Amino acid sequence: MTKTVGVIGGMGPAATLDFLVKLHHATGAVEESDHLRVITDNNPRHADRNAAMVADGPSPAGLLAETARGLAAAGAEFLVMPCNAAHSWAVDIIAATPLPFVSMIDVAVATVVAAVPEARTVGLLAVEATQASRIYHNGFEAAGIAVIAPDMAAFMPLIYAVKRGDTGPAVRAAMAAQAQLLVDAGADVILAACTEVPLVFAPGDIAAPVVSATDALVQATLAAARSLSG
Structure with a gap:
């Protein structure tokens, strides 16, 4: 049982x-x-x-x-x-x-560390509350991994669009673009750290490792x- x-x-x-x-x-x-x-x-x-x-x-x-x-x-x-x-x-x-x-925070951090052991910087696709509370920052910093965040002015409207039910091609492309910007800024791995993100973004959407906190x-x-x- x-x-x-x-x-x-x-x-x-x-x-x-x-x-x-x-x-x-x-x-x-x-x-x-x-x-x-x-x-x-x-x-x-x-x-x-x-x-x-x-x-x-x-x-x-x-x-x-x-x-x-x-x-x-x-x-x-x-x-x-x-x-x-x-x-x-x-x-x-x-x-x-x-x-x-x-x-969810502890298991997502552990998954990133195990999946991409060479990672030194994680791109955190997470909303303002998650970023401000530093719940992921604390876990990653303890593991020696730096955290970089997307531009909230661009990222938050995408999250609210998904919450409204918009999971169409434009939102999907924009979310992938946000992830790519983090890779361009030095992220070794992307963590989808908002449960709306996997509704419009998946591993394979960009040419970099992606971990889903939901998964x-x-x-x-x-x-x-x-x-x-x-």
Whole structure:
């Protein structure tokens, strides 16, 4: 048996669905019953993480903690959250329940280090809240890897376009261009560190290594569900 996954979702909803689909396909199930039990709260009512971090907007901490408690009450045995920026409030989630919490940030950093061991600079395709809180900077700097960020004035409109449902060719081309600018500025590897990014950008879109934090969390979720079983 495997442990039941609790997913703190909705940030945004399409990104959560992308995570769930990837988790489903990565399970390698032969029978229907081989799949994980996943309890998901795909709630888009969380306060805007960027406004909370950089513009003195309302904090998402309270609802994140409430969601964690709800998932625990529903039967989740560990928690994951397919939103990078919301990890800026991970301490509130961890304090809300005794359940293990699998950090997307930690597993993405570890994946980059393992996948591109020679990397000395990572290009961080991440929103303002993630950049400002330095949750990735701290992890990469501890590993001796520098972080460079895209131009937020160009990058943020792309993220909001994806949240509105625009995943067309123009947005895809613009996201790839943002990644290429980071490579041109010295990035050895690109980390898709916003869960909207993989909806319009994938490895192979540029001629440089690309790691998806969503994919890293998928693999960590599978490992946690299986290793925690007993």
